[in-house]
Structure formats: C-alpha cells, structure tokens
Amino acid sequence: MSKTSNPPAIPIYGNPLPLEVEALYHCINGRNLIDGLNLKLETMGITVVMGSNGAGKSILLRLIHGLLQPTSGSIKWGGEMIGPAIRQSQSLVFQKPILLRRTVSQNLEFVLKLPQNQSKKRPNPNGEGLAMGDQLLKMVGLRSKSNQLARSLSGGEQQRLALARALATNPKVLLLDEATASLDPASISIIEGIVCKQKLLGVKVIIVTHDLAQAKRLADDVVFMSRGRILENTSAETFFSQPNTQVARDYLSGNLSFEETNAS
C-alpha cells in the first residue's frame, strides 16, 4: 500500500480538529495508566499512535472517544468537551470485532437504521446507485457474503465488516485500535486502502498499531507513548528518521528494554 497524497484542504464532513488533551490522568487500582498526558492534534490525515505493550495507547483511544471517563483532565474536540454528541461523529474499530449474532447485511442495517444515522447522507464513490449497505459491503469486498452469518466469517472478513459498520455512521473521525493485528496480508491491504480513501475524503484517522511497516505506510504524523505519557508527537518522516528520545529509538530498533515494556 503506497502512502497517499496530502489530505484535502476542505474536509467534506467538517473539520473535527483540533483535538486538545490536557493534564489527562486515568487511574485504575492506584496505577496511573495515563499519567498527566498532554496532546494536541491539529492536522488532518492519519495519526499513528505507537508504543510498547501497556504504554496506554488503547486506553488513550477509548478516552478520546469518550468510552472511558478520565480520572482528571480534559479532552476537547474542536473546542467542545468529549460527550455523546462528539462520539456520534466518530467511529472506533476494535482489535477484536464485536459483531451481532446476525448476518453480514443485518449487522450493517442495524447501524444504518439507528435514529441518528438515518438522516445522514453518504456520498457514493462508485456512483452506481447501490443501497448504502451494499455500497459499504462492496467497498470491503463482502457483498457476496451479505447473507452469511457474521460470526462465521474469517477474522479478516469480520474486521472488514467491522470497518464497513464503522463507516456506516459517516464518521468525521475514524479510530482504529490495532484493527489489523493478526490479519492476513490481503485483509490488511484492503483495510489500509479503505483507510487511505477515508483520509482523502477528509476523515481524520487515528490508528493504534504495533506494525512498524504499516505505520510507515500510513502515518502522516506519529504519537509515541510510554508509561501513559507522550514522548513524541511529530511528523512520520521525522519520527522514523530522527526520533528524539532513546525510548523511541530503542522501540524502532526492537531493543526496548524489559523494564520499559513491563513497567508501562
């Protein structure tokens, strides 16, 4: 998957940025899993969040999506505090897809028929006059399996369905939490292709991944985390060529210390 060109100047869904996170703490059982984190994202395109296991990447993603309540600190999207209204303009694809015990098309219909999504119009990139559900299934290559039970699909297919469902809400922000972990190369390629298209449509994409090659393929900018804090927030080019911190250098070279990995 080749890296796409710059994001469009005027996002078609409206600009959800900046994302401003200030003095954010998330504490569980006396441990600060997010430890006074500050973050500001102002540019569209794809932001990749990286860091070792337990660095707090997935928790950060859930916090900025409003699925978790911070212990303290503030999260603002476009100047507004995170809440149901903001969450409605976002979609999160989980590492393990959570699918209803229904067919592929019924999983999509469930989201399309939600009251808040019925008024949303989705541009048809193929211009073939297909129903919205069919458009999305075609986009992720599952149209021929629309009547199959979702849980009988392969892991890659389930994740593609989860991505189609996420896109059914016409999100301004697409969040992916290690969505391609342990998938086959074909599925990864399809998902990355769709993510890049979303970027071109003006969707802000934030991806958590451990896959360095994927990060290099997709990232416009990188947020690097360790022990619940952000150590680097810079352009992808800078991060991969001249990381500022020793921890990031160790992470990129695969030499992250045992202590760092476990303590974070």
Next chain:
Amino acid sequence: MQDILQSLVLAVNLVFSGDSDLFEIIGLSLRVSFSAVVCSVVLGLPLGSLMAVGNFRGRQSLMIVLNSLMGLPPVVVGLVVYLFLSRSGPLGWMELLYTPTAMIIAQVVLITPIIAALSQEILSQLYEEYDEQFRSLNVPRWIAVRALLWDARFNLVTVSLAGFGRAVAEVGAVMIVGGNIDHLTRVMTTAIALETSKGNLALALALGLILITISLIVNASLFFVKIRSEQHARSQ
C-alpha cells in the same frame, strides 16, 4: 416392578380409550401452564432486560431478591395467593379463588422470578459483549434491549421451557388456590395427588407417566423449533 408395568399399561389404555375426563384434565393442565408461561415471559423478560442493561439504585438488591424467589416454596405461594384472592382478601371481590385463573396467577408468581433471573443472566452476558460497541455507536438503550432480546432469542426459548417445566409439574400452589375441583380446576398434578391419597397408586402412576410424556413432547417440539430456527439462520 409389577406396579410400574401395570401403570404403563393403564396409562396407554387411558390415552387410547379416549377418556374424556382425562383429556379434560390434560387440556386444563396445558392451558393453565401455557397461560402462566406467556404471562411470565411478558413480565419476566422486561424485568430481566431492565436488570441486564439498567444501572439503577437497588439493582443488586433486586437481583438477590429475584434469585431468592427462584426457589419459592409453591405451598407458600399458594397460601399467599389464597389470602389475596379469598373473600376477605384484598382481591376477594374478583371472585377468582378456585378458578383456573387463580391457578394461573399462582404459577405466574412462581415462574416469573425464574424467567426474569435466567433471562437477566443470559442478557447480561450478551450485553457485556456488546456494551462497548453499543456505546461507541451511541445505540439508544431501548434499541440495545431490543437487539439483545433478538440475538438471545434461542436461549430465551430455553428459559421459557424451564418455566413451563416448573409450571406443569407444580402441585402445591394450584392445589391450594384451585381446590382440585372435578371438571373445573383439576389438573394432572392435583389428580395424581388425589389418586395417591385414595390409594389408586397404579392410576396415579399412569397419570404421572402421561404428564412426563406430555412434558417431553412439549419440550422436544420447542427444542426442534429452536434447532430448526438456528439452522435456518445459519443457512441464510
């Protein structure tokens, strides 16, 4: 052994003789128990759903109470319903005592906690699985409940069967509020109790075998309906 064989022959003879009294008793048993299950499902599923997805004060206490009520002694339920429906009771004006309706009420009191508690257990597990996705998608609470009920429908049929099993086999409560009146409130279980007390053990056992057979047929039918529905869903 001789008694059991004799009872088996008697049971077969009873069924094939077309004894109208027997079929009246069987019919009433099924009518009362099915009505009770339907009422309990109508009451128990919303209650189970509320406890599965609701986050209200007293939820834990309600769950403890419901779980405790699952083991309600039928005789006590019968007695309480009797007190409510007796002429001097608060619902005495309805004149329901010693009617099939009173028996249905007693069975509803007995099996609604079972259906509510078991459905709560099933729906809670499913909700735990769906919760994060539902919150991410901003799924309204009532749509979430509807989705849970639909996706758990096959398991909920099993819950209803458990309720039916309890209702159709129940004797204490229906004896007290129904009175075991011939041609009016006599059901299989009360007839068995009566025949046993009269010393007609073979007849009592024969009625018992018929009751077990009916219960098996109903459960097997619903089980096959469930299997067929699941197969249909998979083959779509």
